[in-house]
Amino acid sequence: MQARHKSMKAFGENLADANEQLKIINNSNGFPHFDEKFEIVGEGPLRAGKVEILQVNVGKMCNQVCKHCHVDAGPDRKEIMTKETMQYCLDVLANNDIPTVDLTGGAPEMNPNFKWFVDKIKKLNKHVIVRSNLTILETNGYADYAEFMANHKVEIVSSLPYYKKSFTDRQRGDGVFDKSIAVIKRLNELGYGKEETGLIFNLVYNPVGAFLPPSQEELERDYKRELRDNFGIVFNNLYTITNMPISRYLDYLLQSGNYESYMQKLVDAFNPAAAIGVMCKFTLSVGWNGRLFDCDFNQMLELGLIDDAPKHIKDYNASLIEGRRIVTGQHCYGCTAGSGSSCGGATT
Amino acid sequence: MDTYYDPKDLKKFADISEGAPELWKKFNEWYGAVFKAGALSEREKSLIALAVAHAIQCPYCIDAYTQASLEKGADLEQMTEAVHVASAIRGGASLVHGVQMKNVNEKLTM
Numbered sequence: 001m002q003a004r005h006k007s008m009k010a011f012g013e014n015l016a017d018a019n020e021q022l023k024i025i026n027n028s029n030g031f032p033h034f035d036e037k038f039e040i041v042g043e044g045p046l047r048a049g050k051v052e053i054l055q056v057n058v059g060k061m062c063n064q065v066c067k068h069c070h071v072d073a074g075p076d077r078k079e080i081m082t083k084e085t086m087q088y089c090l091d092v093l094a095n096n097d098i099p100t101v102d103l104t105g106g107a108p109e110m111n112p113n114f115k116w117f118v119d120k121i122k123k124l125n126k127h128v129i130v131r132s133n134l135t136i137l138e139t140n141g142y143a144d145y146a147e148f149m150a151n152h153k154v155e156i157v158s159s160l161p162y163y164k165k166s167f168t169d170r171q172r173g174d175g176v177f178d179k180s181i182a183v184i185k186r187l188n189e190l191g192y193g194k195e196e197t198g199l200i201f202n203l204v205y206n207p208v209g210a211f212l213p214p215s216q217e218e219l220e221r222d223y224k225r226e227l228r229d230n231f232g233i234v235f236n237n238l239y240t241i242t243n244m245p246i247s248r249y250l251d252y253l254l255q256s257g258n259y260e261s262y263m264q265k266l267v268d269a270f271n272p273a274a275a276i277g278v279m280c281k282f283t284l285s286v287g288w289n290g291r292l293f294d295c296d297f298n299q300m301l302e303l304g305l306i307d308d309a310p311k312h313i314k315d316y317n318a319s320l321i322e323g324r325r326i327v328t329g330q331h332c333y334g335c336t337a338g339s340g341s342s343c344g345g346a347t348t
Numbered sequence: 349m350d351t352y353y354d355p356k357d358l359k360k361f362a363d364i365s366e367g368a369p370e371l372w373k374k375f376n377e378w379y380g381a382v383f384k385a386g387a388l389s390e391r392e393k394s395l396i397a398l399a400v401a402h403a404i405q406c407p408y409c410i411d412a413y414t415q416a417s418l419e420k421g422a423d424l425e426q427m428t429e430a431v432h433v434a435s436a437i438r439g440g441a442s443l444v445h446g447v448q449m450k451n452v453n454e455k456l457t458m
């Protein structure tokens with residue numbers, strides 16, 4: 001599969017449309033509906049609990065165009081959260097006991113109000129996680145962002161799909177591995193990834209192809225050993241994340257003829273223990289335009305919150321949000337396969 | 349039967365239990381235990397399995413253990429080295445039997 005330089009949307013590809021994606025994933029022949037399978041867990045239908053993490057997608061613009069991106073992000077994407085919408089988020093955070101804010105994108109740093117937003121959230125005494133793609137921290141105009149995040153005690157979570165160059169560059173673009181390593185060295189110098197500093201730096205593995213991730217614990221040992229021995233770098237935890245059959249990864253599955261067998265793999269690997277820990281139970285996702293979703297994946301599929309739950313962050317109402325039924329689809333099998341998968345890695 | 353090997357047949361592996369369910373159960377338990385992480389990691393065990401699969405040239409096992417190796421965190425480089433190990437042993441094993449040829453040659457020729 002060729003490297004991408006623009007999003008699917010920029011090329012007007014069919015799959016850039018959420019409805020086209022839904023048509024494919026929800027018409028999978030023969031697989032039981034996710035809700036049926038979830039019954040095995042014995043908790044009734046999937047419902048949300050208290051919101052512990054507000055995951056805010058501050059925009060789809062990104063300096064990278066990774067082949068598997070579930071956001072279809074890229075330099076051409078113009079959807080960026082406004083300061084006004086950020087203020088709605090801050091109001092909700094000020095008035096509710098939501099301890100953690102998880103900033104994602106695109107490259108969240110590319111939102112022009114990123115620093116302002118982080119600063120305001122920290123003033124509310126919330127823990128802030130930034131999903132940084134690393135290379136942005138080396139890009140012109142962003143040179144001081146790493147220091148800014150260190151000064152604000154921001155936790156950084158970054159993708160490094162493998163501890164070697166080949167797999168990483170194949171998924172994320174030529175040169176990404178070397179740049180990422182250089183940035184990680186700088187983050188380490190700032191104290192990131194070192195127990196004693198409290199500056200948390202976690203890495204994310206996701207499979208470079210149509211297969212499921214390895215055991216998180218075992219792979220973390222390999223990553224730690226290889227990255228320390230070969231590059232002298234350290235990090236806190238490795239999260240293994242399963243690729244969801246949506247957006248550009250769905251495109252890859254279809255183009256490579258792996259779609260059916262990958263879905264079969266996800267369904268066969270359904271694990272009730274992993275299903276108990278799905279992240280939508282404790283995470284609420286906010287889109288660039290303020291719309292609310294059960295998770296970042298539902299956001300990309302434009303599946304908003306269920307009927308009577310509020311639709312926009314400015315209408316946030318804890319009593320209507322907590323306990324709501326989660327909007328599910330066949331893509332949910334991506335969260336429950338094997339050891340499970342979430343923005344915090346395996347769920348078991 | 350059009351061909352001796354059909355990828356779909358791999359899914360029928362468990363049907364082997366029909367003739368001897370107890371033995372299948374024992375095989376399964378043992379097999380499962382063998383591949384659990386121990387002194388060797390799951391990735392290392394998958395790579396050994398992949399190498400053996402090439403040595404015995406079993407297409408089912410090559411398919412299954414290429415997938416398993418990827419899912420245990422190996423990459424193409426590691427898998428290729430594993431296949432070279434199997435090939436080197438196969439090649440070397442043939443070559444080392446050359447000493448028998450030499451023994452016989454020595455005995456029979458002047």
Ligand code: SF4
Nearest residue numbers: 062064066069106133
């Ligand atoms: S996966 Fe992350 S870094 Fe890659 S294109 Fe998508 S948002 Fe950007």
Ligand code: SF4
Nearest residue numbers: 278280295297332335
């Ligand atoms: S895809 Fe979203 S809604 Fe479905 S189980 Fe995963 S987190 Fe929950």
